[in-house]
Amino acid sequence: MNVATDPVYEVGEAFVGSGPNCAHINTVFGHRLGPVGTAFATALATPSVGHVPFLVVWKPDVPVAPATLFINKAAIANDRHGELTWGAAQAGIAHGVTEYMTHRFPDQAASVPFVLLTAVWVDPNAQSDRAVYDNNREAVRRSLEVGFRGITPGEARREMAVDRGPWNPYLRLD
DSSP: OOTTTSOSEEEEEEEESOGGGOEEEEEEEEETTSHHHHHHHHHHHOOBTTBOOEEOEEETTEEOSSEEEEEESSOOOSHHHHHIIIIIIHHHHHHHHHHHHHHHOSSGGGGTTEEEEEEEEOOTTOOOHHHHHHHHHHHHHHHHHHHHHOOOHHHHHHHHHHSSSOOOTTOOOO
16 A cells, blocks of 8 residues: 555445435445544444444345444434334445445455445435335445545536536525
C-alpha cells in the first residue's frame, strides 16, 4: 500500500428504488487494522436504543467476507419493520456484498484483512420483502463501486454544472 496515493478507506453511497421499499446505503470499506477497523469494533460494541449493529451473514454461522457490519439508520418501529430489516435487507446486503467482493477479490482470502461498515435505511412503512431485498442488494453493490472509484473534484463540478441543484427523493422545495 502506498500511503501517498492509496486511500486509507473508501466511502460510498447509493439509493435504489422508490417509495417505502427503497434502499439508501452508505458504506465505509477499509483495512481492519486502520481507522475503519477501529470504527467497526466501536460500533459493534456500542449499540444504542433502536440501533443494534450486527454482522451480516449469508446464513447463520456463515458471515460474509469481509466482515460486514449492518447498522440500521431507522430505529426499529414495529415487528414487521424488524423482520424486513433483519431479514430481507440484511440478506440483500449479504448477497450484494458477496457479489461485489467476488469480482473485486477473486481469491476470497484476499478480502479477510478488510472490514465493511454499512449504514442501511429501511423505511418503517416498507412492505415488500422482495423489493427490500432486491433494492438493498443493488444499492450496496453500487455504493461499494462508488467508494472504489471515488469521485474527483472535476466530476463533482461537472455534475453541478448540468444539474439545477442537489436532489434526493425526500426534497420538497415548493
